[in-house]
Amino acid sequence: MRILVIEDEIKTVQLIKQGLEEQQCEVDVAYDGLMGFQLASRNHYNLIISDIILPGINGLELCKKLRANGISFPILLLTALGTTDDKIIGLDSGADDYLVKPFEFKELMARIRALTRRSIGAIQTANVLKIADLEMDLDTKSVSRAGKEIILTAKEFSLLEYFIRHQGRVISKAELAEKIWDVTFDTGTNVIEVYVNFVRKKIDKDFDTKLLHTQIGMGYVLKMPN
Amino acid sequence: MRILVIEDEIKTVQLIKQGLEEQQCEVDVAYDGLMGFQLASRNHYNLIISDIILPGINGLELCKKLRANGISFPILLLTALGTTDDKIIGLDSGADDYLVKPFEFKELMARIRALTRRSIGAIQTANVLKIADLEMDLDTKSVSRAGKEIILTAKEFSLLEYFIRHQGRVISKAELAEKIWDVTFDTGTNVIEVYVNFVRKKIDKDFDTKLLHTQIGMGYVLKMPN
DNA sequence: ATAAATCTTCATTAAACATTAAAATTCCCT
């Protein structure tokens, strides 16, 4: 996701840039209207966020100019001018949305999501759990360690997921029995040992640093060794 | 320009309807969420304006349902709930814009212009979903693989559409039951297996690279094999 | 050294899924 921010207040720029980069967006910044226009003409963006009051070309003229040149990226205007007429002028200049300063950052993010939803399947929303070099993707149900793919069965996957979600905490067998096998009573079985063994073979066996450790009499922990 | 207004307050409806009709728009009105959903499913609109607080299905659920069903008309939510979090929830439900009551009519009109600007003169972009050499045209409801036409029934089509829209993600049977068959409880049936089998026969059987894969205990994925 | 706890292997059992056919339902055409 590439976003162009056109704004001359350094503080606002930093706030927006940082927040967007946390969401894995690439952010370009222009500090005046002309520079914004040139960047937008030369590159492809998924969204332009622009202030109205800018040195040189102002945000409204910028919108009109971009639209006149056939540039159709979504544009979000960001400004202190909050009367209804200001908004109307802004929207009719070719902007897609209009947010009045001061705004809450989370509202900005929501409006960005709404504007960019159509172009890409929303902002990167990958659903990944991690510990060390072990990664688990909950959407694709795939697991990898050090980039190497690991195939797990459904039970193995649930078990490992539980460990990753509670990494660093010692999990008793009773807790695993209840959470993964849905039994509260002790059935006198050794399934848990067997499954811990399965998972270890797949995630630890071929690697030097072991992640899944036994605490005799207490349970198991998933963590980096000390 | 066809617009669907979903709102149960007669006064608001009249205000909007009259204003829009003065601008030469065709306006349909639904007084509750279910009726809105049905109208939106059956007809093509350039814009949906919906209240959030509605009898039956509320506006947020309505947005989600419409989006889940692949309906992509712009949606503008119109509501008295004005906190930032309300707006975020609204926008993240799939709405394109959010206006807090009471609003000035001219702002509503400006936002409508902004939302519909794109669909008006815009050239009909073909509505095609793809994965590998498999293509699905949502307008003509036709499917082909490697250029060869494939005939699907309605259920088969919805199922495949859901898979293509979520390609790469493992979809559980529970999710399919809910999204394609509209049942939340387990009816102890095997329709899903049967339909996956139908779809496979049509899209995979005659081809070398299989696209629809089973992940035992987890669900099904549509993806290129590794 | 010994008992308890855990690990490992493997055959067995059970669950999940695939496939086919037939029944029920819907749709369509006269």
Added chain:
DNA sequence: AGGGAATTTTAATGTTTAATGAAGATTTAT
């Protein structure tokens, strides 16, 4: 409205895969 084809669903059966429990090996704590 009624009959027939197409679609959807249920049911029965076969196949594959994963989950389990038992038994012996190994490790750990005392």
